[in-house]
Amino acid sequence: MVRFLRLALAILPLITQHVYSQTTDPFKDGNLSHNPPWTGDTAMFKAENGVLHLHGKTASDSAGIQTLMANYDSLEWYIRLSLGFSPSNNNQWRFYLASGSGGLKNGPSVYTQIGETGSEDAIELLYRDQNQETSFFRGLYHINKNRNDLSLKIRYHQGLWEIFLDSLGADDLYLEGSAFYPLTFMPEYLGIWCRYTKSNAASFWMSDLYAGPWRIDTQPPVLENIRVLPPSTLHLDFSEPVQFLAAGQIGNYSSTRGIGHPSSASRKQDKINEVVLQFATPFEEGIIYGLDIRGVKDLSGWPVAHTTHLFSYYHTSPHEVVINEVLFNPKGDGVDFVEIVNRCSHLVDLSGLLLWNEDENGNLQHPTRLTTNQDWLFPGEYVYFTTDKERLKRDHPNMIWDQGVQLTMLPPYYNDQGTVVLTTMDTFIIDRMKYNEEMHFPTLNNVEGVSLERIRPDGPSDDPSNWHSASSASGYATPGFMNSQSDPSTKKTAILSIQPHVFSPGNDGKNNTALIRYEMPEPGCLGIIRIYDAAGRLIRFLLSESLLGRSGALSWDGTNEEGVPVDAGIYIVCLQWMHNNGIPEKNKELVIVRF
CATH class of the missing domain: 2.60.40.1220 (Immunoglobulin-like)
Structure with a gap:
């Protein structure tokens, strides 16, 4: 005898019990007694890892569960289903879309059914009142494989039923068909029912259950x-x-x-x-x-x-991108970070890079992809990776927030010693740095929260003398900007920087202009700033020949000399300047216009 259950969930305001506006169960909490509170044959069903799994008896039997449901002018149901068998009259699945006051067992019901005599099983919609069954829809797709993965969406409005199906169990739903059959009773319950033979007692899986008002998509894909x-x-x-x-x-x-x-x-x-x-x-x-x-x-x-x-793509060669700073022993409950810098003249796609550590035998382990999106690291740009930017900001307030990427995890970098490895996706090693706590400045009494900084970007990564503890004046770490212990001989004679590197001209109030900053090595320099497109054509004179201060800033709104907005693409900001002794020099930076 089939046992049924009643669970308090999502029913129209006419119901006096505690109810909700819709029925949704992702089956992730492992508990069928609440949220929503399933009752009845719960011993035969288990919620496991987001899936409702039938665990039937050892003998042939059936099991069903039901819940209160809300009533709307327009109703939608959705469920994913996996059947580990070819359906039949003895191995059958039903999704009760609506049942009256008597519930699944005794009330009038509309349900979709899979499983029948013969080999041409199809999705069928039936109406049942007492012992009378009426089929009012039958689909064309035959469900007769030894394993069937389906996604099913059904909509109802003023008597019209629409049945959508994805026969691969994904969300590429197509209209399987429609039928006109007005509901003549007040929906109060929905439910699931399985009939099984002994061999298929654990071969029903369901997930992502939804029943409620139509879900309307209003957002385009991006x-x-x-x-x-x-x-x-x-x-x-x-x-x-x-x-x-x-x-x-x-x-x-x-x-x-x-x-x-x-x-x-x-x-x-x-x-x-x-x-x-x-x-x-x-x-x-x-x-x-x-x-x-x-x-x-x-x-x-x-x-x-x-x-x-x-x-774009660019195969990064060894030491074109280098490990620039590592915090492996943070304060208290603080977090590690690893900073890298782009030393080459090309954009580097961060989605093609991985961080690792090594085991005691020098084997790579714990790969961590830097990002799944195509994020470019510009020439000379710094970026750091951590698991909690808020905690890092708490311990190192000088950090540059926008130059950091928060990951769900980093490879474990131990407090006493370890190895940081940067590779491409095919494990080609770009840079490798072995560290130990003895590399810190010997007079430091406490090295917690103190990073190791690279002194010379062009120096060897495996040379301990090329690493030094971050200065106390910098807050003992410099995530996102130039190291406090950087060798001055490696600094550019002039510094040209752009923030942000990618901007969208317009009036939406967000990244509408690019701020171009310069820092000169000495007073009295003459300079001009021009903007070129990727083909080398002059687009804009941003600054005519002028006497430059030691530092300054200009903004570009994304227009050309005529004030017309430029096309989306890559542009080159070129600073040409002259020393007091008349020797000319040039600095270039890339900026991207995006709409």
Whole structure:
């Protein structure tokens, strides 16, 4: 005999019990007695790692659970389902969408069913009142594999039922069909019911249950990352799943520099927010390209904003990016950090780099990717990595917040000794630094919260004499900016810096201009500042020949000499200046305009 349960959750205001506005259960808390409070055949179901798993009896039987549900003019149900068998009349699954006051067992009900006699099992919607069953919808997709992974969404409004299905268990839902069958009773319950044979008593899995008002998507997809797989492949990561057909249209993508449309475009089956583009022309290393995207839509039909996204790839060579500072013994409950600096003249994609430590035999272990997004490290730029920027700020208030990346974890760097290793994704070692607490300045009584700083960026990483304790004046660490113990001989004769490196001209109040700062090595220098595009064409005279102070700053609003906004892309800020002795010098920095 089937036992049923009643749980207090999400029912319309007519119900006098304590209820909620919708039924949602991610099955992550491992408890079926609350949030929502499942009752009844709970001994036959277990919530494990976000999945509701049937653990039936050793003999053939059935089990069902039910809950109060809310009633709206427009209702939506969603569930993911995995069946480890080919459905049949003896191995059957039902999702009770709505039942009346008698509950699943005795009340009028509408439910979707999978499992029947024969080999052409389909999704079916049925209405049952007492012992009379009426089928009012039958899908076309046959569910007859030995393993079936499905995602199911059903909507109801004023008698119209719409059934959406993804036969791979993802969120690429398509309309399986519709039917008109008005509800003639007040919905009060929803539930799950399984009939099983002995061999399939543990072969039902369900997850991501939702029942409530229609969930309306109002946000378009956003391209979050471009990954370059040399020589000619791009992987695009969107913020949400995108439509299969729209993602596969090669005309929706176009690359700059004569590359044009891809030869193929396909959305990945296992990750439906990822699109793979294959181009006929290889990308050149170190070149900045633009990718124009239009027409790609999410599952609700919202198109991605038409814009141009920049991408590049560069195979980083040893010591072009170096470990610049390490805090391995923080104060109290403080956190470690590792800082790196870009010594080369190219942009470096941080998503292609990993941090490691080594075991006692020198083997790499505990790989940590610096970022999953394509974030560029500019020439001469510093960036540090830690697990808690707030704690690091508490212990080292001088840190530059925006030059830090917070990770969920770092490789363990032990207080007495260890090794910091920086590699590419294929474990090619770019830099390696062995440390121990004896490398600190010997007169320091307490080295907790004191970082080791690199003295010369071009000096060897494995030379202890190239490392020194950070100064007390700097707060014993300099995350995000020049080391307090940096060798002056390695400093530029003039310093040109831009903040932010990526800005969006406009009036939205956020990063609308680029602030260009300069620091001169001596008073009385003459200088000019020009802006060029990536092709070397002069775009703007920002500063005509002038007598420069020891330091100064100018802003660029992203317009050319005529006051017209420039196109999105890479631009070069060039400071040309002359010493008092008449010797000319030049400094360059890159800045990106993005809309």
